[in-house]
Amino acid sequence: MGLEEKLPSGILLTTVEKLAGYARKSSVWPATFGLACCAIELMATGGPRHDLARFGMERASNTPRQADLMVVAGRVSQKMAPVLRQIYDQMSEPKWVISMGVCASSGGMFNNYAIVQGVDHIVPVDIYLPGCPPRPEMLLDAILKLHDKIQNSKLGADRRAEIEELEQARLRRLPLAAGAVLHLAAPAAPRLAAGPAQPASGQGQGGEGAAGHEGAAGHEGADH
Amino acid sequence: MPEFLGPVKGFGVTFRQMFKKVDTVEYPEVKRDTEPRFHGRHQLNRWPDGLEKCIGCELCAWACPADAIYVEGGDNSPGERYSPGERYGSVYQINYLRCILCGLCVEACPTRALTMTNEYEIADDSRENLIWTKEQLLAPLEEGMEQPPHPMRLGKTERDYYSRGAGGPGPGREAEPEDGADEDGTEAANWAPGAGKADR
Numbered sequence: 001m002g003l004e005e006k007l008p009s010g011i012l013l014t015t016v017e018k019l020a021g022y023a024r025k026s027s028v029w030p031a032t033f034g035l036a037c038c039a040i041e042l043m044a045t046g047g048p049r050h051d052l053a054r055f056g057m058e059r060a061s062n063t064p065r066q067a068d069l070m071v072v073a074g075r076v077s078q079k080m081a082p083v084l085r086q087i088y089d090q091m092s093e094p095k096w097v098i099s100m101g102v103c104a105s106s107g108g109m110f111n112n113y114a115i116v117q118g119v120d121h122i123v124p125v126d127i128y129l130p131g132c133p134p135r136p137e138m139l140l141d142a143i144l145k146l147h148d149k150i151q152n153s154k155l156g157a158d159r160r161a162e163i164e165e166l167e168q169a170r171l172r173r174l175p176l177a178a179g180a181v182l183h184l185a186a187p188a189a190p191r192l193a194a195g196p197a198q199p200a201s202g203q204g205q206g207g208e209g210a211a212g213h214e215g216a217a218g219h220e221g222a223d224h
Numbered sequence: 225m226p227e228f229l230g231p232v233k234g235f236g237v238t239f240r241q242m243f244k245k246v247d248t249v250e251y252p253e254v255k256r257d258t259e260p261r262f263h264g265r266h267q268l269n270r271w272p273d274g275l276e277k278c279i280g281c282e283l284c285a286w287a288c289p290a291d292a293i294y295v296e297g298g299d300n301s302p303g304e305r306y307s308p309g310e311r312y313g314s315v316y317q318i319n320y321l322r323c324i325l326c327g328l329c330v331e332a333c334p335t336r337a338l339t340m341t342n343e344y345e346i347a348d349d350s351r352e353n354l355i356w357t358k359e360q361l362l363a364p365l366e367e368g369m370e371q372p373p374h375p376m377r378l379g380k381t382e383r384d385y386y387s388r389g390a391g392g393p394g395p396g397r398e399a400e401p402e403d404g405a406d407e408d409g410t411e412a413a414n415w416a417p418g419a420g421k422a423d424r
Contacts, residue, residue, distance in 0.1 A: 051248045102290070106321035106351075109290035118321070120351075128354055129347040132324030140251045142347035149349065 017155050024068070024094065025150040027056035028143075031067030031091060033084060036074030038101040038133040045136040055143060064090040069146070070123070071139075075103035076116040088123045096150065098142055099125045102132050257342070263325040264343045266318055268362045269336065272388075273377035274369035276306050276362065277337035280313035284329035284338055292322035293329060304373040308385050313337075316358040320346055 004013060030052075034042055046052045046060060061067040064087045076084060088097070099119050102108035105128045107117035119125060126149060129142040154162050225233065249256055258264065269277045280297025298306075298314030306312035330338055348354050365371060378388040 048247045049249060050251065054248070054250070102321055102324055105354075106319070108322060109324050111291065118351075127347055127349050128321060128351065130320040130323065130325075130354060131344070131346075132326070134347075135344060137251055137255070138344050138347065141345045144252055145347055145349070 017153075017158075018151070020155055021151040021153060024153075025147040028069045028096070028147070028150070029059050029061050029067050030057055030069045030071050031061045031064050031087065032073065033070055033087065034073045035076060035080065036101075036103065038073035038104070041133045041136055041139060042071060042073045042100065045139050050136040050140060052140075052143075055140075055147070057143070064088075065092055067091050068094065069096045069098065071098045071100050072104040072119045072123075072125075073100040073133075075101075075108065075110055076119050076122070077114055078116060081116050081122050084119070085122050094153075096126045096146060097123050098127045098129060098139075098146060100129045100139060100142070101134055102130055105130065108132060258344070260342070262340075262342050262344075263327050264341045265320070265325075265346055265356070266323075266329070266361055267339055267341050268313075268316065268358065269339060270363050270365070270369060271308065271378065271385075272368065274365055274374070275308055275372050275376065276312055277335045278313040278316060279307055279309045279335055279337070280311045280316075281334065283332040283334060287328045287332035288323075289326065289328060290322040290324050292319045292324075293317070294319075302375075305375055306372040308376050308378075308382070313358065316361060318356050318361060320354045320356060321351060 007013070032039070032042060044050065046058070052058055052060075057069075059066075064070075068091070070088055070091065072084065088095070097119070099105045103110060103115065104119045105125075107115050109132075111117070116122065127142045127146050129138060131138050134142075153159065271277060278295075280295055282295045282297065285291075285293040285295050294315065294317040295313050296315035297311045300306060300310060300312055306314075325340070327340060330340055333339075346354070370377070376385050379385040
């Protein structure tokens with residue numbers, strides 16, 4: 001093509017998107033939201049053995065304005081939910097959320113009235129990290145997956161179009177007509193019809209997935 | 225040591241650290257092995273001939289404190305056999321957004337079908353992908369294994385099968401059963417629900 005051939009050697013061309021992605025992923029400053037035992041593992045990740053500073057993340061921010069990434073580490077109680085949302089709103093764009101541990105991701109074993117059943121009811125989550133609590137390597141793995149996502153994210157009009165597309169895809173989706181529950185042998189309708197005969201755990205799983213997604217879908221377009 | 229050397233002593237501590245071994249594990253490139261009994265993700269095991277060990281009894285689901293496991297049992301038939309017993313787990317799901325990797329399901333499992341691996345890199349960006357299904361959880365086919373459904377290869381009777389599957393000296397080990405129409409017939413007789421009771 002045109003420009004590459006005319007350049008002297010030693011000059012690398014890239015796109016603004018890739019450069020911005022590289023810059024963003026190389027210094028993600030986390031706003032730690034340590035709520036429970038996961039926070040201990042989060043602190044261990046910052047320690048010398050795992051050394052979060054290798055990824056430019058050593059500055060664990062207690063000021064949301066200077067943070068890019070919120071690591072929700074631990075179960076979110078109903079009372080903490082508005083606080084969490086406020087911290088998230090105070091963070092400047094672009095911002096990402098890792099839901100660390102099963103409690104933050106879905107309520108985990110605390111399936112009760114006091115705990116928010118998944119932090120994605122409150123804020124849009126980019127990476128879900130299972131584990132109770134996840135070991136530091138698991139958190140590093142989640143962070144690396146997030147880096148990949150940041151690197152490949154789009155900018156400007158493309159980004160807005162992407163958000164719109166995701167939003168439309170989510171709105172079109174029926175609660176039980178897609179996803180893990182349905183790619184099984186049995187089709188959707190008989191499973192629904194046989195609902196009362198099934199054990200409670202199965203229904204909880206299906207319903208929970210659907211509910212979480214609707215919660216997340218509401219915020220996704222507005223925030224990102 | 226004189227008092228005015230105090231600050232220098234402080235630098236001495238810093239200087240000494242330069243000769244110590246670095247404790248950092250460069251994680252994505254270097255991965256330290258976990259402890260052998262680390263509670264990683266689950267695995268559904270197989271018998272040596274490839275049949276599944278899971279019998280769809282749902283004890284794991286009942287033991288789970290977080291309601292993360294969903295099992296539906298199905299009936300084996302002579303023509304379509306997935307596990308050596310009467311029943312097999314036709315649907316098996318573990319929701320890793322609920323699972324706390326406590327291992328109570330492994331304790332509850334009567335056939336040692338469910339165990340845990342040392343894999344832990346399971347973060348994902350969607351909730352659906354974190355509900356692992358049976359295909360993802362089943363152990364890969366090893367040497368000499370065959371993808372179910374197929375008839376029992378380790379012996380004609382229950383006793384033969386299990387003693388061979390456990391690696392013990394099973395009776396009738398020499399007679400290698402070969403699958404065929406007559407084989408299926410005898411198998412069906414062995415595995416009819418009422419047959420065992422009548423023998424006793």
